[in-house]
Amino acid sequence: MNNVAEENFRPVHQILTRRRAGILLHITSLPGPGVVGDLGRDAYHFVDFLVSSGVSVWQILPIGPTMHDNSPYQSSSVYAGNPRLISLELPLQKGWLEAIPESEDVLSDAVKSYAIKLAWEGFKERADKGDRDDYQRFVAEQKHWLEDYVLFQALHQEEGGCWWEWHTTLRDREPQAIAETRARFTETIDVIRFEQYLFFTEWMNLKHYANERGVLLFGDLPIFVAHDSAEVWAHREFFDLLEDGHPRVVAGVPPDYFSETGQRWGNPLYCWERLEADDVSFWIERLRAQSTLFDFLRIDHFRGFEAYWEIPAEEKTAVNGRWVEAPGERLFEQLYTDLPDLELVAEDLGVITPEVDALRKAYHLPGMKILQFAFSGGSDNPYLPFHHTRDSVVYTGTHDNDTTLGWYRGLDDGTREFVDNYLGKPREAMPWPLIRTALASRANLAVIPFQDVLGLDGAHRMNTPGTTEGNWDWRFDWDQIKHGTTERLLRSIKMYGR
Template sequence: MLNKRRAGILLHISSLPGGGIQGDLGQEAYHFVNFLADAGITVWQTLPLGMTHADRSPYQCLSAHAGNPLFINMDWLANKGWLPLSARDYQNASNSDKAYLTGMAFQGFLERADPQEKEQFARFCKTQAFWLDDFALFIALRNEFNQLCWIQWPEHFKERDTKAIKEACRRLNVEIEKTKFEQYVFFRQWLELKAYAKQRGVLLFGDIPIFVSYDSADVWANRQVFKLDESGQMSVVTGVPPDYFSAKGQRWGNPHYDWEYLKDTGFRWWVERMHTQLELFDILRIDHFRGLEAAWEIPAEEETAIHGQWVKAPGEELLNAIKAEHGSIPLVAEDLGVITPEVVELRDEFGLPGMKILQFAFGSGPDNPYLPNNYEKNCVVYTGTHDNDTTLGWSQALSEEEKRFTYEYLGNPSMPLHCALIHAALASVANLAIIPMQDVLELDSSHRMNVPGTVEGNWQWRFQWDQLSHERAARLAHLVKLFNRN
């Protein structure tokens, strides 16, 4: 899949148009697939699909497996006959409204679904039980304890006392089954979209955060996988060291893996995680790939990342275990930042394409690895990512000297700079060129998806079809064809 020239668009599901406060897996998703296919674009990249915390960050989820039930499309449920007609006025449903409506749909499913549908649900629960049982109970308990992190739950639930867990499964059975139903519907809707995308020649490109949230079903149910003390508290957390951009580094606060335990168990937790993601996606990106070679580990009591240390990870053994289980996997390594020769060696040993960001290309001379003349075919080039400014916003912030150098390199002085970067990405030798939807629409900084290091206002951007003029769509299709990416 990654050995031929392709073009792709980066757009998260939450950014699709439509009613409510975020996009979903309804008709707008299918319209977007049609737009891609009509333009000759064969890759749709999203952010992680998981169930988020209140901050809506898809990189800190409640499960490494579960899909976000807020992406469930209500029309689909109504068309199944599981929502009564009186519940069909949900075009602008809030998140709490959606939770209520999926609860109604579950009751309708129990009352009106045909035997074949109920058998499919039972089969889903059985095949996904390796994560679904723990997740559904985790959500039921978390709701019961007012969204508190599991470490703050009553001791017998925090410690997963067998008797207490058995009693909770009985007492919360309806809530547990409702959560399983939500996941069944999410997977059904996603896989139907994936099948449609395949029919139209579009591959789905997913994203795996290397670390998981401490407040997650994964950590609660698999404490031995992570470096926790006897009480379940984190002994160390992950991050990145101080650098040019941050004097104190970044303290992410995620638990680090107990790699020795994972090795002893054949990396089973990771292999199962990959199993779920490969069901959902055709291509996968591993976020912070360098953490599979060594990760910056910080004592949990430290408030900054300054006093951390690099801790080696068995990346080669892990990737071999995944390969042995799943065969050759189209993985992309997010290899941005300070990358050592060891990280490059690990990436190249498995033939994984790395990432090139054009917004990083024009500041440090001709050896800059993000300049297109330094690319090899086996890479993925972006104008920018979800963490970058939009390319129009980036170009507006450049000094006149920086603009002059960039134009001199790109050789397109008559073209707006943000358009010249799209042109350069598609023209490059990189096998895959990905353009964020904001850049296709030529939007400024007020439309960016995320500002790293901030917690307010992120992950909320959405586009509208009237922003995509016929001229913009035609020009994009022309460039995709011109540079042989269709």
């Protein structure tokens, strides 16, 4: 990468110019009646908990529709919301849904989907003019992605399989085949479109509630796009694909702290020349959309904007890949030209070179400091608190780490003794000594995974990178919040000026 020109430097982010404390908790981890948490009353209750605790940032994982493994980092759309997160409270309140169909104690995804179909029928029959106008406005404003998405999902429901397995006329989006399919699946498409209207209405209601009470929503944007997604199907020219739709090469990371064989994510890589020829409009529209849903965003795998790990598609692991330079400077220059108020945080973990660091600093993107990574390698370890800078976000751990209690218990005796000595041999039990260290850091934003606030062990971990089983399904229960937790958080946050 060339040295970033001085004139490209941006003002410091506005949101992170003051000290704040945040909690990391995905929507799916909330309590509630469904198989995952949703945007209903428990989400509002959690905002109230944050306010009472002095927390002003709620960090959330990506919210797009998930696939078979429920990973929020592999979504069938970069724009759409996950229908599993929809609460039935809104359509019940509006009178579009008369009652939730009978089910077991837990509201299943199938029952929720059926209820949304009933709500669509009720909406057509009973919605007032204001709601009808609001729906039509949503459809018109989101048309640039919504119509591809609803057709893509309808084809998945009616035809099955991945898009590159469809009949070539649909795979290659021949106009006549697309028009005929839209006509054939009109009813299914209408329900999916309404489903997205419900999601976005509920999301913006929750965001308004949080913002009114001083809580900012901190989102997460995966750098890559899932192969079997509406955007790859609709915009194949922007991705490095073969003629039959299969990827030539795929994304991942080389062997690292998390995995000896690296991580083969399997996402298709971008055709950056085509993106640049189109003034990176794909990225601009994606960021524009996400910026309406969140107050600021973390870009996952930021180092991939300077150079990305390219793995031949036929390889089973990420070992035999290579670094390929990416036009990050050109991308961010255009992003901030079109979206000057964009607020981003860089996930700068992994193999970080001076060039990656220069790109991040050129656009004043705060980086991440993970305390669980701090206690190895000696005093020059960049994650040790005395190396933190104000333009950072400090975490005890992230969704990819063990809980702090699980991490601490898993340390060898020597490392555990070093941690204890570094932290001054505190009398408090883990994880609170590490929580206090995060809150005391010079970093202007300190984020604590909610599992750590609850003092939970490794059985409550959210994700183990490099594995495909048992991830993304952790949920908490309100009775896990011990008496005095709110007050303890509030005192600590005030003590450390957050």
